[in-house]
Amino acid sequence: MTGRVVVVGAGLAGLSAACHLARSGHEVVVLERGGCVGGLAAVRHDEGYTFDLGPTVLTMPDLIDDALRAAGTSLADELTLRQLDPAYRARFSDGSTLDVLADHAAMTDQIRAACGAHDAAAYEKFVVWLRELYELEMPRFIDRNFDRPWQIADPPGPAVKLLRMGGLRHLDPLIRSRFDDERLHRLFTFQALYAGVSPQQAMGIFAVITYMDSVRGVFFPEGGIHAVPRALARAAEAAGVQIRLRQEVTGLRRTPSGAVSGVVAGDEVVAADVVIATGDLPTMYDVLLPGVRRPLPLRRPRYSPSAVVWHLGTADPAPDDVRHHNIHFGHEWAHSFDELLDERVLMRDPSRLVSVPSVTDPSRARPGGATMYVLEPAPHLGGSLDWDRMREPMKERLTKFLATSGYPTDIVSEQLVTPGDWADQGLTAGTPFALAHTFFQSGPFRPTNVARDAPGLVFAGAGTTPGVGVPMVLVSGKLAAQRALAQLSEESR
Template sequence: MSHVVVLGAGLAGLAAACHLVGDGHRVTVVERESVPGGRAGQLHQDGFIFDTGPTVLTMPDLIDRPLRAAGSSLAERLDLQLLDPAYRGFFADGSQLEVRHGHEAMRAEIHRECGSVDAAAFDEFVAWLRKLYIAEMPNFIDRNFDRPTDLLARPRAAAQLFALGGFGRLGPMIRRRFQDERLHRIFSFQAMYAGLAPDDALSIYAVITYMDSIEGVFFPKGGMRAVPEALAGAAEDAGAQLRYGTTVAELLRDTSGRVRGVVTDDGERIAADAVVCTLDLPTAYKYLLPDVRPPRAVGGLLGGNYSPSAVVWHVGVRGVPEGKAHHNIHFGHEWSGAFQDLLKRGTLMGDPSRLVTVHSLDDEEAAPEGCSTLYVLEPVPNLEVGRIDWEREREPMRERLLGFLEESGYPTDVVTEHLVTPLDWQQQGMAAGTPFALAHTFPQTGPFRAPNVDRRVPGLVFAGSGTVPGVGVPMVLPSGRLAALRVREMVG
């Protein structure tokens, strides 16, 4: 039985562990924190529980797959609640628009708020999104590439993506379909998940819009932290060993350069036939492969275009907000100019749009009785393009976010709080101070993205948001499976 060490108990590492143990490997997961989760972590503070990573959960079948590989299932491990509305959009003119679950419910919402023409356009939009997803997911997302020419191995799918306009630009495509500007924002803000302005993102990333606007947004009982806990539990029950509070200091390599295991920070040597590394790729090359020149696609060290970062303010407050959904998007007056601030000028958005997630509305453990847990996110430049002194800007940002909450009708009697800036992300090992890794520009997409193997370092496989297929929960879960397939190629 071959032994595989997985570095990191985040979603990618845990998915990889589930698939690896299902393939018959002996698996050890090494995690520096005391709990599973990685970027999908948690914070306990003054009686409040905060989910510190992703807050939007879509495509639960992608969680079910690694669970089943480990002999378990989604139904056994998680209790999911469908959120309807998935989002409540608040606009600068005072209007609101909800993203409702189901074709008919969303069509009715559009008809009521935007008119019959846009409601009819929605029918065609849904059909287009479904075709895009069916062509894209199995052929270009959930697949390993060895070279760019592998795109030609499935010419019918590639031709279909071209025919669907998948390589056009998302923003203009949405504007051609809908008249109401609010719909332009509701159906294109997801480009930010790919690290791009809607006018710069390829239309193939409308697949993210499909995932949340059509397939639905869910919330697990116990909070988002329940997802890594479920994966970790399944992996352990199937025989994997999870070692928390353990940091890997270096890779063990033989004279040929092949990886043979890891060395922990206390000097323990753990032998392995293969290692799956889920560290942010520039960090992995810098600290674990200092003698290997990183590929340009890795970014940071030798170029590359990083996603924007975010300030996240975790706030425990007295009171419960009225008229708010689980996920609330507050759009500013400005749209395209705000992205110019963020991505080109490297400044704070002059008129920002913000996300407020109220976990405690659906998680009774998240806050004491009569209180609420708020997750307030504002996109900000990453540390490579940004010109912001976060030591000085930290408190002014906090005051602006407090004023925004008050103006928007949220309770602001703060009991406890924790503010995260790009400097904090950087200190956690995230290149350019962003938790969203490399942006999904065309040269950093699919087979052009940083690969999950480096042929110069046999025995090492990468997983996570920095490599294929990309950023976000629906991407890093398949990333773990793709890493397990690479291990299968290496050691059988």
């Protein structure tokens, strides 16, 4: 029997879910409140500059291919990707640089020349360890729906191997035990911040993020990151999915037994057998299940830090030594995370990411100019910072950093996004990175993607399983689709 699935939100999670459902034989309708697909992976055009407003670092394109193939097409048919080499240029406070190179042998040679023979040999072993860790984690602990936490040890063999590999040890000492050079410690652990925790707090399992970007590579799509949701939307619609824009969902309809029967969008009730709600998870509970007791991880949540992002279009180009992605490491390290995560103040000596996509695609800037994305980690809301008052001082702070670092500062177009702006977009605590990946907010302990009190309601996105980041959000859509199909199958019996 054919059923209907309504997907709330046409961001990466929602479009992934739609693609994985597209050829299931069920009707699929996507309702998006905005005027275009993409969610946080939006795009802005201004004064001859093009800005990706969401993610800028794209890894694991095979997960995009997975969703596209589910809808009957492929990555090769829908997107043109360019691997960035280097994936990053790391700049350190002593003036030295290290590149994360796409070629394994070249990366090893660079480490040998810059850090010594011991660290070069350690890198060879490190890559093997990372690959084994990823191959263990992805099918058994990431790309999998859990109904109960104990299922993480069923079967026990992979869980035991994960423990033996150091998956539950802290990431920082794991890396320090392998490499002597402090620069490599930072280069291979900063990714923990993507998961909302410091390298000192992060578990070893999050080294898979290092594997995704430092080993498997970082890519840039023709047309920018926003081209990814556009491709997913095209594939879904070609496979029969309806995508309806400017449809804000404001409520849930349920049967007398409590099961989902539809959603309210404007003046219309859109009937549904299953609803997949994407986006900020606490917001979805507020909108769809007001008054319902939230799952345990959402009752006393710990949120990831936020970020200040400054989108800039400059008249002058970036210097010749600038790459697509540039990480500027401050002199301070461990104490900076204390300031960010515990004291909830701006870091006195922050590390920052500067992405300059016009280095790869000059069409994203005016002729002779540059398009830049400057990110500084910042505390999520709840601290003492007043972001309305902090806007201009933050611009001055970042302008000084750019000038000191050799970037152009003759600004033609700009948009500053603060934690307050993220909150205005409906993101709880003013962070686009959702719940931090602490032990009890990761894996089977992360908020489940099914609503126990509302049969037929499924969740996808960074706030639910498996977590934060473009790869994980794409997987979350796939897992939500599996949940939806299982519920439809149950209803048809």
